[in-house]
Amino acid sequence: MSTSRTNAASRTAHDPASAATPGSAPGPSRRGVLAGAAAVAAGATLPALTGSPAHAAGAARPNVLLIVTDDQPKQTEWATPKTVAWLAGQGVRFTNGHVTTPLCAPSRSSVFSGRFAHNHGVRNNGASHSLDQHTTLQRYLKQAGYRTGLFGKYLNSWAVADNPPHFEEFALLKPSYVDGTFNVNGTVQAVPGYTTTVIKNRTLAFLDKSRTDDRPWFAYVTPYASHGPRTPEAKYAGTEVPAWDGRPSVPEADRSDKPPYVRNATQTLADGRRVRAEQLRTLRSVDDAVQAFHDKLAALGQLDNTLVIYIGDNGFNWADHGLTGKGVPYRPAHEVPFYLSWPGGGLGAGTTDNRIVANIDIAPTVLDAAGITADTPQDGRSLLSGHSRDHLLIEWWKQGTGADHNTWSSYVAKDRQYTEYYDLHTDATGKVSGTGQVRFREYYDLQADPYQLRNSLHQATPADETALGIPGLAAALAADRTA
Template sequence: MIFSLMGLIIMALAIKGNLAKAQATPNILFILTDDLDAAAVEYMPQVKSLIADQGISFSNYFVNISLCCPSRASILRGQYAHNTGVFTNNKADGSFIYLYQQGLEKSTIATWLKDRDYLTAFMGKYLNGYPRHAPEDYVPPGWDEWYSPIYDSGYVGYNYRLNENGKLVRYGRRPKDYSTDVYTEKARQFIDRAAQANQPFFAYVSYFAPHQPAIPAPRHSKLFKDKQAPRTASFNEADVRDKPTYIRHLPLLNSEAQAEIDQLYQRRLKSLQAVDEGVASLIATLKANGQLDNTYIVFSSDNGFRLGQHRLPPAKETAYEEDIHLPLYIRGPGVAAGRVIKDIVSNVDLAPTFAELAEIKTPKFVDGRSLVGLMRSQFRLPWRQVFLLEHRRDKPAALIPSYTGLRTKNCTYVKYGNGEQELYNVVQDPQQLENIASRAARIIKQYSQRLAKLRKCKRDKCRQLELEPLPDCNQAL
């Protein structure tokens, strides 16, 4: 009898030990918005209080290309655009079509985590053009569960078709069909199923908000009626003589254009409220299931968005701060609450970060670096000093010309195809009003030399080239 009781105790302890080991593998909840500029997070109180305040804020988070498909491809694979080949939203060198035809989906963060026995799920916007040139019910490799609208039908929030694990489901105009709420509910149910299965999960929740047309949920339609887009010093910039040609040719924004920007700004803020509520709902679900303390929650955007800065119409794709400088917040096990990290981090770092959290080795093609060391260490680590910016003009008539550039902690350098250059000290001149390129020949020479190497780099060579600091552009003042 004593032996039997002892055997039961040993067995129970073994089961408890195995359960603890299984639960030690962390969950990862990745929440991505579309076209969210850093300033608009001020209107998302749940994101601020439940993620940013409870974890780390990365104050120097940048995207390699400020455009949907290139950024999302970099997120999936941890590569610069010149290595994914995804530069635009067009099928020739971008969009889902390019990703699919080039076989890039065969190795992404989804396939890496699935091989590690994670339950994986994707909800929301994938890449522009999905699933053109593939079957309508196509589900990319690596995803156990899949809920994504087809043929770009998800932007208006209603009347879309969702590929739900290979079954096409039509959503209409009812309030409960509002897409942001649907994606949140799909994610919440998936988290519940992962808890019941006692398996670690990776949930990628990709909201369309606040992308244009920025349709809000009916319950938020009356909010922010009197809000005006921020009239920063760079808004409708009066003197653009030091700017590149494409900006010098722009007229000042008239009153009608400014009113349209204000209306778009109001819609953007309204559309973000359902995302903010969704964040609270997902975190409440994690807490109710006992998963919260073992879940890393990552919040960011695919690119930024400008609203009249430097006379430019509302959009993205430039190397100005509004387009490339985004929010990134991470909370989770072992992450100190309220900490701010000022090191340069980027969208090419997300996939290797998720991989290290799951104790996975990344493929050799990865250009980025894991953020886990920064998150867990209180000591100064050797880290990136320079980050590559890229942009390829997608159409001959497109406003923004092709360029490459560099972002350091203090400076932004841009070199256009026609030879024009910009250099800004973004600490002393955060609005980027004064282009100091004309009086910084020595500094620009060094920046240009590094740029020539980085724009062709691959894998560990990228990481090596990023480590060596460049001279501070304030030396030109």
């Protein structure tokens, strides 16, 4: 296997993640590490994590534990204290973590491929088979000698009887919470119990096999929590959650500056409180599972050499702007919890990273850590490098030709967000049709208006738009949508 010992910080943002020929025999690889992170005090802020030669280039490739929860919004850390203590306390909390399409299958396809949905083709939940499996993280890792496992939900519209490509071992869940149907290594069967616990136990057994199998491993772990119907484990069914009085966007007093679907939204603070409480209760079982993974890795002596990444596949509105759910350009829908821990990679404990990061960065990060060069296009960048973007493209497509809101795309920076809605829609295969005409636009000053209450383009004059820099933002968005 060819290797590269180039310092990640010395590479430009457009260079491949690192160097190792996919499919070559196991061997030494370069590790991306985080310069200076080990010296950062707990809770300190590190604007960018940069590569460093501090870790020996010939060290063993890391194991990879990738945990993807379902519909988990950012403001849910109360429910996952053990997860936060391990992954944020001993690693990195990304404060500006996003998904590039706030919908399950497109987001998960971006996790696997490192690509925007307009490039990987899974534009809605019905188009899972549009994903080119050759582009996936699991393909790269399996071909490079990793033992690969999937435990939990895979992709929407993927038949439970169909084996997931490039996973050596799997327990693929047909989404449910209790007494679920799983495809266990090619056999569809009912498995009694709470599905988060089943997924936990299957993962623990997979990890335990490293006692007799010395290959590095990749475990993709994806419980159904906190997706609806949000059924909690029996022991958490009556758990009291912290009181919540909403936020300024719940409910928004005046939505006359919003698109029609928001003006017509009817969800209330009571609806938001109910959804929030149900999500928090289901996530308590996820937290138990993550603690069990920590304890197993400690028992195996693998904590240092395991790269752990945790992310939600999309956020969720708690009656923000009268909406519950996802698929909208407002912050609660695309901002997600995002943690990374890798002590053996030189990662400092308790680091806060304020870069704009996203699900498209996960595959490049893992490949960088494993010393594997991507031979398919990727839009994301390794989080182990010094790359820092000034904005991110978020996109979503109208599902079919019904009455729901239009296709939209959005330019999201730390201080502002510009969104366009289009006359476009997708069919069940993800094929796009329509005129592409811009139907509505929104602009928010996120510093002055973090809850997106005042659309600055409502009744704006051409002079107002110029002052806001809208022509430049529109041009940048157009370029992002086709890149």
